[in-house]
Amino acid sequence: MEFDPVLLARIQFAFTVSFHIIFPAFTIGLSAYIAVLLLMWMRTREEKYHRLARFWTKIFAVSFAMGVVSGIVLSYQFGTNWSRFSEFSGNVIGPLIGYEVLTAFYLEATFLGILLFGWNRFPPWLITTSAVLVAIGTAISAFWILAANSWMQTPAGHEIREGIAYPVDWLQIVFNPSFIYRLAHMLNAAYLTTAVVVLAVGARYLLASRHEEESRTMLRMAVGMIAVTAPLQLLIGDLHGLNTLEHQPVKVAAMEGHWSEADPGHLVIFGIPDEEQRTNHFEIAIPYLGALILTHDLHGTYLGLTDFAEDEWPPVANVFFTFRIMVGIGLLLIVVGLWGLYLWWRGRLFSDRAFLRSTSHMWPLGFIAILAGWFVTEQGRQPWLVHGLMRTVDGISPVPGASVASTLALFVFIYGVVFTMGIYYINRLINRGLMGEATKAPAGLPNRPLSAAEEATREATGREPGDGPGRPLTELKR
Structure with missing residues (x-):
């Protein structure tokens, strides 16, 4: 059986990037939404914004993790399936992707930790600042990725020497003729x-x-x-x-x-x-x-x-x-x-x-x-x-089509399992709802009174709303 390595490599990249793109797009929009909620909470002190921010942060964390996992796979494909393309354009594309990691991913990962685990440990201004910086980080990430992709669509600011593209003007490379339109289109879509x-x-x-x-x-x-x-x-x-x-x-x-x-x-x-x-x-x-x-x-x-x-x-x-x-x-x-x-x-x-x-x-x-x-x-x-x-046919790695087919089948299986579990978990978080979110306000804000339903839950379970699994409150009082 003959395997076309070009077609299979294109299908493999299309498959993995299709899974990947939906999660960064969602996290770009969701991080901005969480930041707005926390800014409104800081301004109004209305607890509903705090509860919503904590609820959506959990969903953001799952989406962010799935985006990171699928993005790592994509970067390896440049070397495994598209080595000739990497050789030709690596001097341009490589730094752009590197800038994304240095300026965006580290920013997101650092302050996401505060946003995830610091609700009851840090003052409200730091939680809100972290959310804003995470939102800025996701937008910066889109900036560099769209710069790289736009250069592939409308290349500029380079010269070709011995069949290799070399950067000449980084401003022209980044702000190539289609970049602004693609960035605006993608951010607004997110x-x-x-x-x-x-x-x-x-x-x-x-x-x-x-x-x-x-x-x-x-x-x-x-x-x-x-x-x-x-x-x-x-x-x-x-x-x-x-x-x-x-x-x-x-x-x-x-x-x-x-x-x-x-x-x-x-x-x-x-x-x-x-x-x-x-x-x-x-x-x-x-x-x-x-x-x-x-x-x-x-x-x-x-x-x-x-x-x-x-x-x-x-x-x-x-x-x-x-x-x-x-x-x-x-x-x-x-x-x-x-x-x-x-x-x-x-x-x-x-x-x-x-x-x-x-x-x-x-x-x-x-x-x-x-x-x-x-x-x-x-x-x-x-x-x-x-x-x-x-041309696409000139950018493929010299690998047998059967090898690409086998890794494609493996990706389909693994992505099917991992992403089904991730989406299932997001749906569980949504089904669970907001019960127990933000009943304990962080330092600097008073705890809000419990609703009638939460009081009933407290009496029935012996646990304070918002507490995780552990020993019931009634046991701790003995």
């Missing part, structure tokens, strides 16, 4: 994704009549965030698309299902691209709207797939459909944000059962959109590893 998860959890609790005060806070904050970030993502995406049209026009042609510059610039809503016949079957399109969006001219023209050599085409159908999944989810979330604002205005945000039931199941949407967008970006760059400089 914040939007987290807001959808917070909305779903708050709706889930309200439907079950649990943690109603905290759930109302989650819904208000999430709806406000979605109402801002979802339309903003549409605007950023439009600017990103115009930048891509300038630097990677063949990718845009695949995204739009546009075959020739001579064709009218219709906006294709649906179709089935056929590379052999160079057309879209069952096409549903809005006349000239694509030209208006991409050229700002109703009768404008832009390059199509047939204007490029066929060996420079990306996998058209994959890029075409994943782009529509991403945009479709984005438009849906705009509707959700507007729906939530309307209900908020009418005073029915917390009581409209249709809204609560719908949004309680929407938590995966942001992650799906991120994955779809990543597929558009990475598959749309094919057949290039570094656009215009190195």
Whole structure:
């Protein structure tokens, strides 16, 4: 049986990066949310913000750990499966990834320890400062990773000597032509994704009549965030698309299902691209709207797939459909944000059962959109590893296809077990809810009074709410 090492190496990297990207994206947004909660707690001294911050910090810790584990695997693949690519671009990509570790990971790991274990040991200002620094660290991490990826899409600031890329101008390398658009698009996607998860959890609790005060806070904050970030993502995406049209026009042609510059610039809503016949079957399109969006001219023209050599085409159908999944989810979330604002205005945000039931199941949407967008970006760059400089087929390591196939099968098994357990544990934390969170305030703040339910729990179990497993309070009093 013949194994294609290039295809298998691409599948392996796509598989591992697909698992990896959802967790850093979630931690970017969630760390910012936790920091905002703690800042509001410091300002208002309302205990609900403290309880929510402690609750979401536990979920953040699990997501952070899973992101770290999957990220380590990715870094090894550069040496095992993509050694020729590493040799060609290592002088540029290596330092960028190293800067991410030095400036972001150490910052996150250091202050996350305080955030996880210092609630009852440190004053509120230090806990809050740690949360802010962790949030800054996750954003810095995105900065360097997106700088490296953007250089692969629109390389700049380098020179080629004897087949190796060497840095010439680090400012041009980092702030390459597509970097700002990609960074803004990814950060906004992370914040939007987290807001959808917070909305779903708050709706889930309200439907079950649990943690109603905290759930109302989650819904208000999430709806406000979605109402801002979802339309903003549409605007950023439009600017990103115009930048891509300038630097990677063949990718845009695949995204739009546009075959020739001579064709009218219709906006294709649906179709089935056929590379052999160079057309879209069952096409549903809005006349000239694509030209208006991409050229700002109703009768404008832009390059199509047939204007490029066929060996420079990306996998058209994959890029075409994943782009529509991403945009479709984005438009849906705009509707959700507007729906939530309307209900908020009418005073029915917390009581409209249709809204609560719908949004309680929407938590995966942001992650799906991120994955779809990543597929558009990475598959749309094919057949290039570094656009215009190195083809994918030239970056592979000289390893047998069977070796790549065996490690791929091993990754599928291990990731299936580890990540299933991680997601199961996150779901358990959500099911458990906020009971026992922050009943003991840290130094400098008074302990809050127990609710009636917590008093009942205290009498029934003999333990103070918030205490971990151990000897009951009644035993300690003997």
